[in-house]
Amino acid sequence: MAELNELSAVEAARRIKAGDLTAETLMRACLERAADRDAAVRAWAHLDPEQAIAGAKAADAAGNPGPLAGIPVGVKDIIDTADMPTRHGSTIYGLNRPNADAAVVTLTREQGGVVMGKTVTTEFAWRNPGPTGNPHNPAHTPGGSSSGSAAGVADKQFPLAFGTQTAGSVIRPAAYCGAVGFKPSVGTHSRAGVKELSGYLDTVGCFARSVEDVGFFDAALRGTAPSPLDIFDGAPPRIGVMVPFRIEAEAAALDMLETVWRRAETAGATIIDIASNTSFEALADVQTVVMTGDSGRALEWEYERHPERLTRFYRDNIALGLAMAGDALAGAKARADKARAEQAALFEGVDILLTLPAPGEAPLGLGFTGDPLFNRVWTILGWPCVTIPAGSGPNGLPLGAQIVAPAGADATALAAAAWLENALS
Template sequence: MTAEQQPVHALGAEDLVALFRQGSLSLLDYVATMLAYTRAVEPEVQAFAHHDANIVALQTERLDALRNVGAPLPPLFGVPVAIKDNIDTCDYPTEWGYLPASGRTPSVDAFLVHKLRQAGALVWAKSRCTELAYMQPTVTKNPRAPGHTPGGSSSGSAAAVAAGLVPVAVGTQTNGSVIRPASFCGVVGFKPSRGLIFNGGILKGAPSLDQVGVFARTVPDAAAVAEVLIGGHQQASGQLIFPMQLAAICAEEPPLPPKFMFVKTPMWERVDPGAREAFEALADELKDCMVEVELPPSVANALVWHKTIMEAEMHASLQRLVADNANQASPPTLDMLARGAQLLAADYLTANERLQAAAAGFDEFFEHFDAILTPATLGAAPSGLTSTGDPVMSTLWTFAGLPCLSLPLLQTEAGLPLGVQLVGGLRNDARLLRTARWLVKRLG
């Protein structure tokens, strides 16, 4: 089916920009159709914390004026993007999924939102996130698995893409908050290497671990949005982060057929039996280009180190905010803050030292292989909305800061989405995206 034949809400970012450039699709007509679709679908999905047709209209007028004067169209011209509600926007409120922050409206955009606007994207809505981007579930439904959690903390971003409310969305990940909801909702989730996207204007949780990610329905769309977001800033260490060419490299054929490592991780026995069977079948199908690799037992400690850093830093970042609001927060958030207060400085410093060296421990693997293949989650989305699911299959890779993708390549016997996680070498994000696109094509 060509792009022109697809329903408007099914069009991806690349297709949209191509149609706008060709003049085959009017931006005004597209936006009107998408607003009508949103009115029909959003009340059921509840992916958005804030959406305003008037705010969308103002942005659309500015972009349409750009088109009318014949100026070159920017790379994401007219593409609607949902922004997670822990990321500041100057036109929509940013309330962090936290009731005491209701009505909080920043005066300036987060740096990444500014870059999206520069690239011609439409900030379509603020997508729901869990309370203070931690574990308390939202009201968002899973469009691909009714009655099952959409995951967290970027629940609204993943659900919005899965429901066709937007072609792409932005989320954040401190543990598994991009990869897990992408897997549960059956969309592509891409978390670039740590530090490539600037966190300015985003609610601080655990700054050493907080990372920005992208949701899309295709790997090329994820690459196109991530390319806009990456670079243009300086890290605290003084290192300059430059832009990366992701979209063009993603579109290339690999110079040699990729080679994969199948890594079960120390958590394999906790994976749902049905999911284990699906991954073993996948491993058998890819046996010509994949070998099973055992990770050293020492990496299991990454779960403890990650928890230490996350809870210590979230306490430092959020305790005053919660205390100033009479400790109004859910029990999971309050319990986490209490644990963070009890951590020893020596344990935090040890964990932080391990954090800095974690990625280097995988360098030897990526000298011989293109990507690690492993489950994105312990299984399909759990039933009910009282939990966001377990992020443990992301913890090791988040701790190491490696680039990760969840690809919607598998499903359970009941038809629930099951993500395949690909992990690449640090700062080898373009290679990982190219490998992922190759794998999607190979598996059909």
């Protein structure tokens, strides 16, 4: 039974629909894994085994399940759940129990998924970390802000999880933990009931252990059939390799990226080197302005009413955000809007871009979740991003490869990631 927690979501759903497995049995296997591993990984902000089993039993009892067919799902703790606490990684919300589920939680449950529990987030999904450790070595950060979702999926405590990304909070922790992370095009999934940092940037994303699973979960949330992952089979993708902020990358990460594109080339892909450009890299500043300005406004209530319960980092950042000129913030968004169109030229002659999801391996220590620099510009451009595991670095920790597709070309991103995942296997 211990192996059931390792099943892919697609396989588990197949077995449950075929009557070969119950949601309850699957949930119990995941809970057993979580109990074994919790002291090391600490992925959970809230986990009540009886509640999780009751949810699975209800899914079994409902019969004829939806596509998510009783699959356990980890939900980042900035996403509202009416039956579980939602603490946003802050003591200000220590007793918070929302009145309603967030839209994506409602969808998950309607599609047959079972919320297993709430996963650790950094404070309001920015910098100050929770207790979660990297499942490959708990002395290293799992990344953040979606720390518990990334760590728990990679650690096989649950097959699917939600994260959110404002700077690099899905892609970076997925890469650090050796999971697959998918940040769809901005605006894809509803953010109703998700604690807001930036209306311009916040994007709900998903974690799984394979591209197939992450696409399966994403499709269930869209209410569509999964997009085909085989569009590049027999017609390998044209891949633009682009490494912005190269000087900030670790040597092992750059070496691994070269290994990845050489394997892709061997498998038939066309590889085109794409130079980074200063107008692209300047967008990191614009992202900082938008994130700081928006989040200062979004968290003004917490700042005014409970300043003593905010970390120093947050107080400073909210103060900076509140001090920001309205026209400067609007101007930064206008500049990003313009860049979304202009930078689309990067895709001329290529299907996708291949780049680093993070500077390298997960840093040592749990005090800092690592630098989101390799994510910030893709996030403000709003383009779909997938990261897949790609070997390991000198500390034996996972490295990743990030695939970026044009705005709205989420299916292309997923199919190229699946093709690349296969080329690397």
